[in-house]
Amino acid sequence: MATLTLPVEEKKKGTEQEALITGAEAIAIACKLANVDVVTAYPIRPYDTVMQYISQLVADGEMDCEYIVAEGEHSQFEIVKHASVCGARVFCGSSGVGWMYAMEALTVSPALRVPMVCMVGNRALDDPGAFGVEHNDALAVRDLGWLLTWVDSAQEALDTALIAYRVAEDRRIFVPLAISCDGAFLTHSQALVKIPTAEQVKKFLPRYDRGDLLLHPDNVISVAPQANEDWVMEIRRQNYAVTEIACDVIREVYAEFEKTFGRKYGNPFFEEYMTEDAEVVLLGMGTLSTPVKVAIRKMREQGKKVGFVRLRWFRPFAGFEIGKCLERFKAIGVLDRDFSFGSPDLSGVVATEVRSAMYSNSATRPPVLGFIGGLGGREVTVPDVETMTEKVFEAAKGKAQPLTQWIGLRG
């Protein structure tokens, strides 16, 4: 690894610093501030940036943790699972097929109530071997009890990592949480980030206390025994109870975050951009927010009343809030940086979830168009956004549109 100069200057201890860092670096710094005990690593692009930054922090004596390089992702996630059960605050992560290779460990962690925090550097699943962003990797665990959030800036990555520890380690939650960062667009691009002080973080983030679930000689328990059909439903119901309360806990933690650090995120579950008087909106997750916002400003200059909803939390999916928000618009276009082959309307994952949330929670039935684009790291361009918006306006006028369309596709 090339020599790395850490951009964080801590000359003036005790005051907030500003630094030009990548999203991955921002999460590494959050791990340092959160005083993480055990980190496991196994290289795969683009997640590996965060493991490089953390190893540098450890090598420079800035961070004190067990830093374990596993022989593969399965072990990587198993190690933090066990460390977490023994009371350690843990961090790990992966990308694409690396995340899929860990799947068994990812599957068992929610039932074992392991509050591991991970970064997924979103990457297209092989084949073909590709490095660019696609969201299907993190989405593969969407039904298993994980909490899933997508961020779109380095600042939000750092803030969300701190929020993630507080949410996941809340005794009412205790499930794994993955922070998704779009490969390249966020993991590898540097932006100015405000770095809070260790004192602030200490105030915000209580000690991880596993209580009676701690695996320790003083608290003799047996974890993960075999069970037959007389026990499994009750265990699933316990994890369901987490999803019942997750939105409330997330709301509490964002309010606490705002109080401690002064940065406001408003509604934790999704960001609304120029939606106030909008006739139609686009909806999506992650860094595609940048071209979408630029395009919206351009279209607004032309008098087109279009807005944008950026989903931050995919699990829990704030179905009620989304349904109530979207019922105001004449038509909605959902841009999925993922696919769900064979799903209803052959849409992406997010469009399918949005339609489902609206069916139960919205008073109106505006058309919801699904768009699939930006796969494998392909750029979502400003003209792409304009094209989609035109189609959504057509649908708003009552003109029939295909329910799913591919954007930025050759041929």
Add this chain to the structure above:
Amino acid sequence: MGQLFAVEVIYRGVFQKTLAKNITRDIVLAAHNEGKLGISFGRYGDAPERNGIPAKSFAIVANDELTLEAGMAQYEPKQVDLTVVLDDTLCKGGESWAWYGLQPVHHALKPGHTLVVISLEDAPTLLKSIHRREEPYKLGIIKGVTSFSGMWVFKDDHTDVRVLGAIAKALPEVFSLKSVEQFINEKLKSAVKVTSARTAFEKFTAVPVKAGEGNPEEPFKFELPGWEDMRSGVSIKGQPQGGPYPDPVTGKVGGFRPARNELFKKYSTRTLRPVVNFSTCTKCTLCWLNCPDASFDVTPEGTYDANLEACCGCGICEEVCPVKDCVHMVNESEFKDNSSQWEAYQTDKKAYLKWLESTIEKAEPIEKRSHGFRYRGQYQEQVPEALEIAKKG
């Protein structure tokens, strides 16, 4: 709704799995000769069965498709028309992977119906083990030793067809002896087996068992907790360490008795139990060290007492014991309870040693009681003996 019949076969896990499967399959095929329909299945929960753990196979037979479907619309039949027990030590009841607490062997048997046991014992002896129940039923015995037919190599001792013959007698509504013979002729193609089935049919009798007759023990059971009462994180509380305990006669406290899970008792897995001679024990610790179930208590005297709620009856203690006359494995059906041998010994040494002597006389030598085969050709030697029993009935 037409007629619906359910037959269950209770067997020892692994050793008798194939035999039980064959019997329930054959029941359906024999009934099919009379135009009836049916299915046979093993309870899936029993599938990861361990050696000797009580498990069940079922046959459901009906005279039309819709009735059969009604019989299939449950995991396992709540009530059966006939119960077959393939190992008489199961008469003490069972706790398996698939259910909790000790199920009496006639747990699912309809009142007035027949419990069929393969055994060399007589009915009064078996009734000392079989729990009493409020409804009367019938008890029939097919004379025979515990069979491992179908294990690795098919040791064909005719247990399967003898059970079919007995069923034709006890539950003629399912199938007649003629249908059994037709099935054997067509599918098993063996005239000798036809004779064995016919002999079993002719010799089979069942005695009535009155309400309240049998073993007075209250079968161990417990309530399963609701999801909010269960610990989270798929975790269970560990057992405390245990500690010394008193001598029942002198009151002297000593030794070590490990704490054991109150909800998980393993003794129904056992077909043999260790009988210990405390007067020859040299306190070498080998039984205690090698027991896979930590079932030995260290007595205040420093000898080793097998806790019979925890012992699975594997016999390793007997194998590793260096003393010639210290640990003997004896057939489980010889015993009526799980009380401590050491306490009996302490209370009256002479009486205990006398009991010990008469009990270990019944212990068969190791090579005769193995589950499976210890030397090449062993099963060929055993078959004629089994066939002799089948012939005589």
